[in-house]
Amino acid sequence: MDKHEHYYHRADLGRFGEIGNTAGPLAEKFFAWYGAVFADGALSAREKSIIALAVAHAVQCPYCIDAYSKDALEKGSDLDQMTEAVHVAAAIRGGASLVHGIQMRNTVNKIGM
């Protein structure tokens, strides 16, 4: 059996940099930009970290959830704040589905009697 028994492996997060082994200049640009994105700016590093945590849940990336759960703590958030951020992500995902119900209603109204 392939040593990769699962699609996701915790250790792979630490190997993220290997993506630059091919198309290195593109990876360099990405990682430099990535680092700059999360620096203190108009938003604090803590605020950016908790946005990242929410987005990680929206895109359901296990690497990002692992990384930004730790990062949010290290940036000074507590579990209550992090949980509320995940609810924001879930609300937007849920709302995005539900608001399409209007499209459904438009279609039904057009062809229904």
Add this chain to the structure above:
Amino acid sequence: MGRHLPTLHERREPLAAAAVQLQRLHALALPRELDACLAEAGHQPLLATKVEVLQLNVGKRCNQTCRHCHVDAGPDRTEVMPHDVLVRCLELLDHSVIPTVDITGGAPELHPEFRWLVEEVHRRGRHVIDRCNLTILETGPYHDLPGFFAEHEVEVVCSLPHYRATNTDAQRGDGVFATSLRALRRLNEVGYGIGDPKRRLVVVSNPVGAFLPPNQRSLEAEWKRELRRLHGIEFDALYCITNMPISRYLEWLESTGNLSAYMDRLVAAFNPSAVGGVMCRTTLSVGWDGTLYDCDFNQMLEMPIIGPRHTIHEVDLDALAHRTIAVDRHCFGCTAGAGSSCGGSTT
């Protein structure tokens, strides 16, 4: 108030012994050794610059038993700095220009001669720092301390892991957050925390878990805004301090399976530019029995200053000013990330 966790000492845990703590740290396979890291930073050996702070650990007795305590302090501890050691510390001030005396513990206010010590240091024109757990100010005999602090221009450096309750009570005991807020309000009432340099109020945050502290410069404005918005409390500065992998925090790291990953995190986060500002370079730490140390952490690991004259009774300040600092693996705690010291980050 809340849960009482017995100290390692009270439970007669082997980990109560400094030698056992060092053994546990030495048993770990670390990705890098401290000496190599210090050499990379241009600080091998690590040298003191001058003594700017005389830090007195006046005893291990405390009204709290916080889970992360590096002193293993608690109500059962009986170590108290005797009068002759206090007198010798004051004599050292008389024969030096050390500008600051930093009083810590335990809860230093529990020392029977605490107020006398503060009065004597203040009378000598030296700046006094009290490392306060806040809840002691809400305890009967100590209720008037905010006024006493204000009268003697004591800088109050107090512990509050977060501006919200959850983390504080998890680390320091049930109900500690609410009690701490009451103490902070009373400090505000006597003029602390509103920008008066003679009534300086500093809040110290330690991580509640196995992770590094946040950047204090990044968070200070938010803490000020949120403590004011949520609780109507003012303060002057935020220090974010890394938890040292010793004593009760070491026990917690081991018992939760976090020790190896935490040490790896500290080593990976070694910051060469954080080394220059570590507190041991400008601090002389005095233990309750008069033994001299480079810092309070070395004190708890029973690693006295290097050299033959290592008690307050035989101190030679000129020799100590540029001494070689005793270091070990726990020092990775002070050199990680933004660096950590009794004055918060070092970068």
